[in-house]
Amino acid sequence: MKKIIFAILLALPMTMFAQKIGHVNSATLVQGMSEYNALQTEIQNLQKQFQDELQRKQTELQTKADAYEKEKATLSETLKQYREQELQKAYTELQEFGSTSEQELQKVYQTKMGEIQEKVMKAVQEVGTAGGFAYVLDAASIPFIGTSATDVTDQVKTKLGVK
Numbered sequence: 408m409k410k411i412i413f414a415i416l417l418a419l420p421m422t423m424f425a426q427k428i429g430h431v432n433s434a435t436l437v438q439g440m441s442e443y444n445a446l447q448t449e450i451q452n453l454q455k456q457f458q459d460e461l462q463r464k465q466t467e468l469q470t471k472a473d474a475y476e477k478e479k480a481t482l483s484e485t486l487k488q489y490r491e492q493e494l495q496k497a498y499t500e501l502q503e504f505g506s507t508s509e510q511e512l513q514k515v516y517q518t519k520m521g522e523i524q525e526k527v528m529k530a531v532q533e534v535g536t537a538g539g540f541a542y543v544l545d546a547a548s549i550p551f552i553g554t555s556a557t558d559v560t561d562q563v564k565t566k567l568g569v570k
Contacts, residue, residue, distance in 0.1 A: 426541035429534075429559040430552055433545045436527050436560065439569040446519045450512060457508035464504060468497045530566040534559050 437443050475490045482490065535543040543559060546552060564570070 427539055427557070428555070429538065429540040429543040429557045430546045430549060431531055431543055431558070431563055432547065432560045433524075433527055433531075434547060436530075436563055436567060436569060437523055439564065440523060440526075440567060442519075442523050442526070446516070446523065449519070450516055453512055453515060457504075457512070461501070461505055461508070464497075464501045468494070468501055471497060527563070527567065530563050531559075534562045534566055538562070 471490075472494055475494060478490075479487060531543050534540075538557075538559065540557070540559070546558075546560075
């Protein structure tokens with residue numbers, strides 16, 4: 408009898424600490440969202456616009472440089488300096504545009520991706536709360552997932568309306 412009571416007392420703390428743990432594949436969730444697909448399309452369109460403008464500016468600069476090279480021998484020193492400064496200014500603007508356009512792309516991506524991730528996190532929290540989970544972890548950052556952990560990816564997909 409003492410052995411049975413002792414065994415129950417030993418097992419009782421373990422059952423008190425048993426917690427329900429879930430995991431989710433957030434990359435799969437995000438990639439399946441229509442918002443993510445719309446973001447990819449928006450980024451591609453912006454990238455194309457910036458690339459087209461960059462190409463236009465490069466062509467314009469090359470045309471000015473070619474014209475300067477043809478006329479250089481006949482120009483006065485003052486006009487040579489003026490044209491060289493003009494070419495340098497156009498080159499600097501080209502570089503600045505390239506840098507600014509990359510920053511703009513990153514800003515748009517980060518802003519929209521933050522909104523998407525926030526939506527995923529909210530859905531994960533709702534599924535975790537409804538399912539009584541102590542933790543819901545991202546499967547990508549877990550080196551090992553045991554059989555006692557529950558995959559809640561499909562439940563979160565349903566919550567997000569992802570197929």
